[in-house]
Amino acid sequence: MSEPALDARSQREQAFFADWSLNPAGDALRWERERALLRKARPGGLGSVLSLGCGRGQFETRLAASAERVLGIDLSPESIADAEAHARETGCDNVYFACEDVASFAFEERFDTIVCVGFLHHLDAAGSLALLERIYTHLRPGGLLHTQDPNVRGVLRAVGRVVLGERYHQFHSPDERELDPAEVRAQVLQAGFAKADIHYMDLALIPGMQLWPAAPPWTMRALAGFDRAFCATPFRRAASGFSIHAER
Secondary structure, eight states: OOOOOOOHHHHHHHHHHHTOOOOHHHHHHHHHHHHHHHHHHOTTOOEEEEEESOTTSHHHHHHGGGEEEEEEEESOHHHHHHHHHHHHHHTOTTEEEEEOOTTSOOOSSOEEEEEEESOGGGSOHHHHHHHHHHHHHTEEEEEEEEEEEEBTTOHHHHHHHHHHGGGGGGGSOTTOOOBOHHHHHHHHHHTTOSEEEEEEEESSHHHHHHHOTTSOHHHHHHHHHHHHHHTTSGGGGGOSEEEEEEEO
C-alpha cells in the first residue's frame, strides 16, 4: 500500500510530533488510564478494534489482551514503523498497523470498538463531524467509540497561558484546538450514535508529562492520583481533558 500524500496541515502536525518528548512514566500511566476506561465500558472484551492516529503504538499493544484484533492507523510512516517494532518487542501477535489517512480511511470490515485518542481536536468542526460519521459507518451495531481530547474549560490550560506565555505554544501543535465536551457529544449524536456519555479523567498528568519529561516516576504517580481525586468531585468539568463513550 502506498503512503498517503500529506496536506499542509498534516505536514505541520508530523513535524511537530517528530520532536515530541514526554515523561515515559507519565505516558505509561496515561495509557493505562485510557485502557481502564475502555475495559470498564466493555468488561466482556473489546472485540475487533480500530485505533485512529495510533502514533507509535503504545496504547494499541496495551489493548491487545482485551481484544481479538487491533488495527492501528496513522499518517506517519515513521510512527507506523516504530509501532510495528514495539508490537514485535512486546510479543503482541494480534496487533497490526497501517499507514493511512486517519481523516479519510475506508475499510470493508466493521469493528466492535473504534478508538480516537487525541485526534478530533486537530480537525475543524466540519472535519470532526465528517470523521464521526465515517467512524459510525465502520462500527458494528452495538459497537463502541472511545474519544479523548483537550477541554476548552480546562482550568490548568488557562493558568498555563498566563504562567508560560509564548512558551505555552511549545506544547501544542499549530492546528489543534480545545473542544467543548457538550458540543462534541452533540456532534457524536448528530453522526447517528444512539448514546454518548462524557467522562472527565485528567487535570494534571498530561500537562505534567509534557512539562517535566525527566521528572521521577513518583511525581507522575502523584499527579495521576490527584487526577482521580479531582475528577470525582463536582469540579471535574474544569479538567484538562475529557473522553466520550458512544454506542452505535
